[in-house]
Amino acid sequence: MESATSDTFTAPTSSSTQAVVMSPCAACKILRRRCAADKCVLAPYFPPTDPAKFTIAHRVFGASNIIKFLQELPEDQRADAVTSMVYEASARVRDPVYGCAGAICQLQKQVNELQAQLAKSQAEVVNMKLQQTNLVALFLEISQSPQESPQQISVDDFIQSPSHSDGHHIGLNFLDDNTGLCSGWDTLWT
Incomplete structure (x- = not known):
């Protein structure tokens, strides 16, 4: 009888039947509970390599609310829901009043x-x-209108200042010596 009990506790010696040790997901590790990775609703979304992801979501929503929310959703929508919860939680931590x-x-x-x-x-x-x-x-x-010869239009036609009906100059010509502007320019060039 004793030999039968000793056989049940011996470890398998063949390399094909080695036991696989799974580390708990980040959620179960933080909550300090036993994690059955195949049955844990949080394990696929909170891997053990990224504990901050669960920590921030847990701080704002709480573990029971996260679990309940994930269980109510179809499996194909859970990953997006976790991403959204983590984003909303981090926004709420950054801005407690307005959040997202x-x-x-x-x-x-x-x-x-x-x-x-x-x-x-x-x-x-x-x-x-x-x-x-x-x-x-x-x-x-301009190109279609009859062209005047270049000698007919002089530079003076463009420089001439308009005059009033009484014959006085308006004074728009800055090169006109009568305006006194030209004398101010001479000192700049000497």
Whole structure:
């Protein structure tokens, strides 16, 4: 009888039947409970290599709420739910008052500012295209009109300042000696 009991406690000697030691998931390790990895609802989502992930979610939501929430969801949605819970918990730790809503509000504000900048840039592009179109039309008009000889248009025609109906100069010509501006420029060049 004694030999039978000693045979049951001996370890297997063949290499094909080695026992696999599984470390508990991060959730069970933090909660200090026994983890049956195949039955633990938290094990697939909180691996033992990343304990901070469970710690932050546990701090905000609590372990029982996380477990209950995961059990109510279909398995294909659980990974996304855990990612969302961890994100929401980290946002709540960073901003205890607003949490994710504060982050969303800040991002929405940035989106609105960028949309306003984009609208302004698009308006500038439209304005530049209109100016380009007007310039092309002006050049076409000048090229199609009968051209005057270059000697008929002199530089003095462009420099002459307009005059009032009584014959006095308005004083828009800055090169005119009568305005006194030219004398101020002479001292800059000497």
